[in-house]
Amino acid sequence: MRSHRMRTLVAALVTVAAGLVPAAAARAAEPGGTLVHTATGWVRGERTAEGRQFLGIPYARPPVGELRWREPRPAERWRGVRDATGLGNRCVQTASWDPGYEDPTYTEDCLDLNVYAPDGSAGRPVMVWLHGGGLTAGAGADIVPDTFARTTGTVVVTVNYRLGALGFLAAAGLDRAASDGVSGNYGLQDQQAALRWVRGNIARFGGDSARVTVAGESAGGRSVCTQLASPTARGLFRAGIIESGAYGDCAARSHRQARAAGAAFARKLGCDGPDAVACLRRKPAREVLDAQAGFDWGPVVGGAFLPEQPAAAIAAGRSARVPxxxxxxxxxxxxxxxxxxxxxxxxxxxxxxxxxxxxxxxxxxxxxxxxxxxxxxxxxxxxxxxxxxxxxxxxxxxxxxxxxxxxxxxxxxxxxxxxxxxxxxxxxxxxxxxxxxxxxxxxxxxxxxxxxxxxxxxxxxxxxxxxxxxxxxxxxxxxxxxxxxxxxxxxxxxxxxxxxxxxxxxxxxxxxxxxxxxxxxxxxxxxxxxx
Incomplete structure (x- = not known):
């Protein structure tokens, strides 16, 4: 008896030390509830008049330090129950006239998403929303789609992704670390990381990972157009919605143009020379943001992520075969x-x-x-x-x-x-x-x-x-x-x-x-x- 009690006590101590959810909390995680277990840990959202919402869930590691200007890495596990009742940080951007955006933000720890899920049954179709803002501004918080989710019977996910220079800088030194040899697509790679998170986790919020529509307006719509043409996005969505996003025929920058702009940007920050990338990574986000004005920030064509211009891929039937x-x-x-x-x-x-x-x-x-x-x-x-x-x-x-x-x-x-x-x-x-x-x-x-x-x-x-x-x-x-x-x-x-x-x-x-x-x-x- 004493041995059994000792084993029980040890097991309990291990559980606490590991930060795992207590059994009582785990029992409360019933379908349609506000306590949900994701692949990286438990989150607790809240119930509103429109259904349930889970805010500020990390889908990738913070892109800081050596992870600045690298492809997104999956989020690390956390202990205990993560509060998911408050929005996460906006990605680095200047102030604007939009409500709540009157001040700039310099926080790079921003790769999170928000889930709005109606009460009730599982297996609902999913819409993943990519915000607009010219690929230099905006956040998943730009819209609150809770009423849309309830009235349409869908689960809606809104996403933050890296912007401006931090999301789209291309450079020779960064090319060497890119999996396809072409740098400058970090913001759009963030979007794909979020879509992979949805594929692996959305069923736990009542969504159907096989019925995902990726949608967006303005730069978010342009992002959808680009994701249609990206081979690495295949299988991550079954349909696309483009609102005011076909501008410029969805064209991406050439690798040569993007690298030339990246070199000019580095010089502007005083980071010319063989250690330019290390120098850029040491620069505070405020300096990076202040220097990015006057440059065109957007996707880069030429690698496995985006082998050809979206318009050419679509015209030739080489884009995603989705409505x-x-x-x-x-x-x-x-x-x-x-x-x-x-x-x-x-x-x-x-x-x-x-x-x-x-x-x-x-x-x-x-x-x-x-x-x-x-x-x-x-x-x-x-x-x-x-x-x-x-x-x-x-x-x-x-x-x-x-x-x-x-x-x-x-x-x-x-x-x-x-x-x-x-x-x-x-x-x-x-x-x-x-x-x-x-x-x-x-x-x-x-x-x-x-x-x-x-x-x-x-x-x-x-x-x-x-x-x-x-x-x-x-x-x-x-x-x-x-x-x-x-x-x-x-x-x-x-x-x-x-x-x-x-x-x-x-x-x-x-x-x-x-x-x-x-x-x-x-x-x-x-x-x-x-x-």
């Missing part, structure tokens, strides 16, 4: 035009309009754009410039992506968010009192989720449109065609080429199938410029 929901907003360019002109206190004038087009598109294309977008057809020169910039940057590349996907035999469902009455999203709401943003860049996000955690002031008609959009997105994530009650199905480009689902409120025409989006955005002209 895609893809679209853009009707007035994409108004946000960027406002930021360049009216938001700086110097609205564009009619006299300055021709030069603005030339500066943006070059002398030949600028002169042609002046004929395509005569200033007297628009409310202001800024709006005329916005129409040209939005069509060239976002609208026409989205339609070209539809065509490439359809020609390669993939289901591609096309939409355009066209609610010109939509309230400006939170960051520009005050500016919207004097500037007409229309259906500008980012404005559709608030119809799907709480943007920056804030409820959107939608009127009755807009709330109806929002419910329909959630139904379209939700039915696609669940594995079917995008459909909404009382509205036409989102068209498949393979069987309905050139058709786009126009998302409008009822008083301006409602949700309709359009065949004129290509013409409205003058894409014949812009396609000729791009070719």
């Amino acid at each position: 895609v929901l893809n679209g853009a907003n009707q007035d994409e360019g108004r946000l960027f035009a406002y930021g360049a002109y009216d938001g700086q206190g110097r609205p564009l004038t009619a006299a300055g309009y021709p030069k603005a087009l030339t500066d943006a598109f070059g002398p030949a294309a600028g002169a042609r754009a002046l004929r395509e977008y005569p200033v007297d057809r628009y409310p202001s020169p800024t709006h005329a410039y916005a129409a040209a910039a939005g069509d060239q940057l976002m609208a026409c590349p989205a339609l070209r992506l539809d065509e490439r996907l359809a020609r390669s035999g993939l289901p591609v469902y096309a939409y355009e968010f066209a609610d010109r009455t939509s309230p400006p999203f939170a960051s520009i709401r005050e500016a919207g009192r004097t500037f007409d943003f229309g259906a500008t860049h980012v404005n559709e996000v608030q119809y799907l989720f709480k943007h920056f955690g804030l409820a959107t002031p939608l009127d009755a008609e807009q709330r109806v449109l929002a419910r329909r959009m959630v139904q379209y997105w939700g039915s696609f994530v669940r594995g079917g065609e995008p459909r909404a009650q009382g509205a036409p199905a989102m068209p498949d480009g393979r069987t309905h080429p050139g058709r786009v689902l126009s998302l409008r409120t009822a008083s301006v025409g409602g949700i309709t199938l359009s065949t004129t989006v290509h013409t409205e955005h003058r894409c014949t002209f812009w396609d000729s410029v791009a070719s």
Whole structure:
């Protein structure tokens, strides 16, 4: 008896020393609960009015010290129960006008994710959301998708990934440590690490690892486009959603361009020479962030991670063979035009309009754009410039992506968010009192989720449109065609080429199938410029 008690006591001490979850807590980890055992340890989330949420879960080791500018490593195990009721750190980025982002962050320990799971049954489809921000800003916390998860019956995961120079620096010294000999894709490799975490863990939160849709807006949508073309992402998702992310035809930097920019960046930080990488790793994050302005940060083509440009891979049928929901907003360019002109206190004038087009598109294309977008057809020169910039940057590349996907035999469902009455999203709401943003860049996000955690002031008609959009997105994530009650199905480009689902409120025409989006955005002209 004494021997048995001694063995029991020793076993109990070992359990405590190892930091394992007590038996009582383990018994509380029932399906659908807030205590969940992941591959790296226990997490305790919380229950809200919308379901369950688990915030700030590490999916990779902090990329600090010798792990800065290295491919992500799996997170280390932790002892006991990790609190998962608070958001983790944003990755290093400057301050912005977005709510909660008024101060810069210099914290590199940021590779975590958030899980929003409805109560109830297991085996739910999963959406993994990649935030926007130009690959230099933003975080998984940009959206709170708890209502979307509940109403669509899905599990939603939002992800942080490395940004700017810390996410996309390429250099000769870094190439030598890259598994494929090409550096500069750390932020996108983080995204794949998060998708691998989802594959290994999401069933414990009620999700189905075989039904994962990767989705994103702006730079997040561009990331989805890149992941479609990346062979190392194969099998990590069954579908993709690209919102305003086809800009630049999803093009990546060439290895040569990226290395040249990396060398210039190193010189700017005083890290030239044979020990440049070691010097860069010693630099505080604040200095790295301060030096990154003026450089183009994005993916790099040429290695096993991204052997060819995404557009070429898609056109040749060498991308992931998955269905895609893809679209853009009707007035994409108004946000960027406002930021360049009216938001700086110097609205564009009619006299300055021709030069603005030339500066943006070059002398030949600028002169042609002046004929395509005569200033007297628009409310202001800024709006005329916005129409040209939005069509060239976002609208026409989205339609070209539809065509490439359809020609390669993939289901591609096309939409355009066209609610010109939509309230400006939170960051520009005050500016919207004097500037007409229309259906500008980012404005559709608030119809799907709480943007920056804030409820959107939608009127009755807009709330109806929002419910329909959630139904379209939700039915696609669940594995079917995008459909909404009382509205036409989102068209498949393979069987309905050139058709786009126009998302409008009822008083301006409602949700309709359009065949004129290509013409409205003058894409014949812009396609000729791009070719």
